[in-house]
Amino acid sequence: MFAREDDVLEAAERWRCEGRGVALATVVETWGSAPRPVGSHLAIDEAGHFLGSVSGGCVEGAVVAEAAEVIASGAPRLMEFGVADETAWQVGLSCGGRIAVYIEKVA
Amino acid sequence: MELPVLEALNAERAARRACVLVTEMDGGRQRLVRSVDVAADPLATELAEVLRTGRSTMLSLGNAKIFLTAHVPAPRLVLTGAVHISQALAPMARIAGLDVTIIDPRTAFATSERFPDVTVLPQWPDVVLPQIGLDPFTAFAALTHDPKIDDPGLTAALAAGCFYIGALGSRRTHATRLERLAGQGISRETLSRIRAPIGLDIGAATPAEIAVSILAEIVGALRQRNVPREKAA
Numbered sequence: 001m002f003a004r005e006d007d008v009l010e011a012a013e014r015w016r017c018e019g020r021g022v023a024l025a026t027v028v029e030t031w032g033s034a035p036r037p038v039g040s041h042l043a044i045d046e047a048g049h050f051l052g053s054v055s056g057g058c059v060e061g062a063v064v065a066e067a068a069e070v071i072a073s074g075a076p077r078l079m080e081f082g083v084a085d086e087t088a089w090q091v092g093l094s095c096g097g098r099i100a101v102y103i104e105k106v107a
Numbered sequence: 108m109e110l111p112v113l114e115a116l117n118a119e120r121a122a123r124r125a126c127v128l129v130t131e132m133d134g135g136r137q138r139l140v141r142s143v144d145v146a147a148d149p150l151a152t153e154l155a156e157v158l159r160t161g162r163s164t165m166l167s168l169g170n171a172k173i174f175l176t177a178h179v180p181a182p183r184l185v186l187t188g189a190v191h192i193s194q195a196l197a198p199m200a201r202i203a204g205l206d207v208t209i210i211d212p213r214t215a216f217a218t219s220e221r222f223p224d225v226t227v228l229p230q231w232p233d234v235v236l237p238q239i240g241l242d243p244f245t246a247f248a249a250l251t252h253d254p255k256i257d258d259p260g261l262t263a264a265l266a267a268g269c270f271y272i273g274a275l276g277s278r279r280t281h282a283t284r285l286e287r288l289a290g291q292g293i294s295r296e297t298l299s300r301i302r303a304p305i306g307l308d309i310g311a312a313t314p315a316e317i318a319v320s321i322l323a324e325i326v327g328a329l330r331q332r333n334v335p336r337e338k339a340a
Contacts, residue, residue: 006120013113024108028174029165039163039176076135106108
């Protein structure tokens with residue numbers, strides 16, 4: 001089954017209450033075709049476990065890696081992904097769109 | 108996000124109340140605005156629009172960027188009638204992302220064997236609907252053909268402002284139904300919200316095809332809506 005936004009946000013709360021370091025990633029802007037709508041969430045814990053989706057799989061790996069640093073530093077970050085990126089072959093969006101993902105720590 | 112903000116957000120979602128999370132992109136300051144507090148907020152107009160459409164959005168105010176995350180309750184489908192059409196409609200609606208609840212006091216129909224993975228309540232609508240709490244994010248469909256079961260459901264759905272209200276039955280059956288409900292003091296304008304005969308006109312013949320036509324009509328009401336507003340408490 002797909003994880004729904006309810007499940008993702010509840011997991012973020014539950015993980016934090018269990019004492020884990022947790023970050024929440026949110027799609028805040030999209031340009032062109034984008035796999036997931038603005039407002040979509042991905043919850044990530046300090047061990048790299050995650051639930052939800054910000055891109056249908058294209059950039060989750062990069063977001064999870066960045067989330068580890070956000071959890072460590074506490075400072076939120078904004079990441080942009082698109083086919084124009086030089087890293088496109090690794091983490092670009094095959095659909096040709098661009099997305100901005102905001103990653104914040106659950107403190 | 109501070110944990111108390113996340114907890115409050117999850118509490119609002121669990122209670123099926125709409126709210127908006129306001130995030131200043133520069134610095135990350137946040138606040139949660141509950142739907143009943145929107146009117147008093149400095150961003151009242153923008154927040155109301157976000158709740159109306161259910162779409163999160165980035166605002167640019169001068170140099171400042173503010174992200175509004177819309178949290179509106181997940182759409183839900185409540186049916187009266189544990190009937191053949193419901194057996195087809197329930198799994199289709201679940202795949203489309205709707206939570207499904209079926210109400211039918213006829214216990215021979217309302218069994219979990221007939222409806223796996225769906226909430227089935229073998230009770231009268233006027234007893235059980237107040238417990239479920241219909242709301243503007245709920246679609247309601249009356250499918251029993253029995254006024255004793257369907258009418259109380261339709262009355263409750265109209266009062267709650269459900270985003271979709273449909274009733275099975277021919278034009279003639281519906282005309283009789285409208286007379287009955289008008290006799291209870293419901294205005295013609297309010298009654299015009301009931302879609303009947305139910306479903307998009309695609310010539311559906313079988314129960315499964317009728318279910319498709321109903322589900323398509325519900326999705327249309329959800330996505331092309333002049334979106335439901337929560338009544339102020």
